[in-house]
Amino acid sequence: MASRVRLAPSLAHGLYRMALMLGAIGVISMATIEIAGPPAAPAPGQKKADQPYGPTFPFGLVQFFGQGAILAGGVYAARRWLKVRL
Numbered sequence: 001m002a003s004r005v006r007l008a009p010s011l012a013h014g015l016y017r018m019a020l021m022l023g024a025i026g027v028i029s030m031a032t033i034e035i036a037g038p039p040a041a042p043a044p045g046q047k048k049a050d051q052p053y054g055p056t057f058p059f060g061l062v063q064f065f066g067q068g069a070i071l072a073g074g075v076y077a078a079r080r081w082l083k084v085r086l
Contacts, residue, residue: 008014078084 008017
């Protein structure tokens, strides 16, 4: 018989866990920015290295479906060979 997996005992407890995680992420992010400083802007007149590769809709679609395929392949491998069941 399959057992039911519960992520949290209640909705309030789940929201509390999520708030703790978001708080921890915020503290780590602020500490990192404080230590390393804000991102540096390029000098005036200097071209950014990634400027020719600006975001476009077709490249976004390719990335979206490529990541979906990678995720689907991982799920397939987990269910097929690693015997992971949800």
